[in-house]
Amino acid sequence: MAQLNMVQAINQALAQEMARDDRVLLLGEDVGRDGGVFRVTEGLLERFGRERVLDTPLCESGIMGAAIGMAAYGLRPVPEIQFLGFTYSAFEQLFAHAARLRSRSRGRYSCPLVVRTPYGGGIKAPELHEESTEALFCQVPGLKVVVPSGPYLAKGLLLAALRDPDPVLFLEPTRLYRLLREEVPEGEYLVELGKARVARPGNSLTVVAWGSMLERVLKAVEGYDAEVLDLMTLNPFDSEAIVTSVRKTGRLVIVHEAAKTCGFGAEIAATVAEEAILHLRAPILRVTAPDVPVPLAKLIDHYLPGLQQIRSALDEVLQY
Amino acid sequence: MPEVLLADFQIKRLEVLNEKGETDPELLPELSDAEMWRLYELMLLSRIFDERAVALQREGRIGTYPPIRGQEAAQVGSAFALTSKDWLFPSFREMGAHLTLGYPIPQLLQYWGGDERSQKVPPGLNIFPFCVAVGSQIPQAAGAALAARYRRDPVAVVTYFGDGATSKGDFHEAMNLAGVFSLPLVFICQNNQWAISIPLKGQTASASLAQKAIAYGFPGVQVDGNDVFAVYRATREAVEKARSGAGPTFIECLTYRMADHTTADDAGRYRSGEEVTFWAARDPILRLERFLEGRGLWTPQKREEAAAQAAATVDAGVAQMEAAPPPAAAELFDEVLATLTPRQAGQRKVR
Secondary structure: OEEEOHHHHHHHHHHHHHHHOOOEEEEEOOOOOOOOOOOOOOOHHHHHOOOOEEEOOOOHHHHHHHHHHHHHHOOEEEEEOOOHHHHHHHHHHHHHHHOOHHHHOOOOOOOOOEEEEEEOOOOOOOOOOOOOOHHHHHOOOOOEEEOOOOHHHHHHHHHHHHOOOOOEEEEEEHHHOOOOOEEEOOOOOOOOOOOOEEEEOOOOEEEEEOOHHHHHHHHHOOOOOEEEEEOOEEEOOOHHHHHHHHHHHOOEEEEEEEEOOOOHHHHHHHHHHHHHHHHOOOOOEEEEEOOOOOOOHHHHHHHOOOHHHHHHHHHHHHHO | OOOOOOOOOOOOEEOOEOOOOOEOOOOOOOOOHHHHHHHHHHHHHHHHHHHHHHHHHHOOOOOOOOOOOOOHHHHHHHHOOOOOOOEEEOOOOOHHHHHHOOOOHHHHHHHHOOOHHHHOOOOOOEEOOOOOOOOOHHHHHHHHHHHHHHOOOOOOEEEEEEOHHHHOHHHHHHHHHHHHOOOOEEEEEEEOOEEOOEEHHHOOOOOOOOOHHHHHOOOEEEEEOOOHHHHHHHHHHHHHHHHOOOOOEEEEEEOOOOOOOOOOOOHHHOOOHHHHHHHHOOOHHHHHHHHHHHOOOOOHHHHHHHHHHHHHHHHHHHHHHHHOOOOOHHHHHOOOOOOOOHHHHHHHHOO
């Protein structure tokens, strides 16, 4: 089996799905000739042609709106927005239309598109290139939000997203693009959306994370009897897996790289408070970025949750 | 070094039928007497539907409603050039286009009455839901046009919007996409000259809206939007061009919103009575009546009969709208996703 990084795994998933289904088209800024600024779509223009891989003008709202029209027409467009921070100019299309199209047309039109976008910090990029505002998108009913944490999962989740009948925001942790290599089967496999996975079993506390934080959490829990859950899909999220684990361990730490206030950790904490409060033996702790804008490179390591912060939280709930 | 002239352009206004009912025979589109009479019936139906909808709102029987009075020629004339295979991306003030394409009247009224179920477009029509977020339907139309071309379907995609939408980014992004990809797309701007209280000169410093197309590399034309023949002719040419793969067209229909922006608005706060009187004399329906009378197709008696028939059609639609039972709370969850999430399914159960 080939050892692939996440860029290669995503590229393989796109190529395989495009070969299988001629409704799948890519569109976005620099996705064609350049192969994307992270080279995720490299080689696809050559293989599938200009009708399937469209280099668009610079227009995030236009890309998103066009993808909605294409999806309603019966295609399965995959718009790439170059960085999550650039989706902000496409909010109206995503929130007011993509997520609502099925509902507001009472099922006459659906919107099976997959918005791919690099996400998260730690790559020494300019302002608005390291955003992790995933919770904004999770507030919108009708929009699925998926975050892979490694190459194997990236391929399986993306294939599942591409076959989902509803719009999916597929957040690709930029820091992980080339950080990890894993065995990725050449064949087709789907990782079901909406399900979490136990990334590491344990008994004394539960840590929930996703995306690039998972790699950091797995390092931080070395030496602890911690159960680590990789959420993988944030909307809809697998509350059952979280509650089941917390009922077993009695302790919960949530780690995310987004700011704390109204971050997705709040939703997880509230869910556990509603469904498993009597099983808790310690307060739920969140290890997150502070409530400040994502900084430039010199401060990013002070912004992203570090190993020491995560370990402090683990110690705190264990000693409570 | 001499300065080089890079571009020079002209913008034309197409007028076929004047206020006296006279036409330019060279420009009059080829339409049978029956088709001309059908245009008249549809404009009359639109007017009567509109009057009824405003009355229903005043009586509290539907919610806020955006009147189309004065824009019947722009809407009926353009939609009359389409077939049911073409795709339509409307804004929220094109009920005349909907009626022309045979959209069910009860559903139109249900929408403005706040009934979600109304938004399911009948299977034979490729019409998108009403779009209240100004201009945001325009890039979606570009996407459908892209998909139609990819599928080699000889259809035109038509999007409607008002003068206010031409100030929005989405309008410009979609115009640019249409130009760059040479899309089978027809932009129909109903320039009714007011975006709520902001007049056209507060919306743009351009001499016309049609000229905006020039910047995106495809033709723009202004038509007299109160002249149903000019609107039909321009739209017909544009959709045929689109279907044949020759690219997009921008059509500015110069018309006038004779009523308030919506039933919640009072246009008397921002515009003069003289202006409204001026435009009332240019009423698109009166103009067509004068023309049809000259051709021996119209009499006051025939108008009475056509109006009575339209009123009966609208009455039947009102009755059907009001006979629909209210939706159940669980219908909140209908069609939010192909499969409800576990949390949604749980929430649905307790409604």
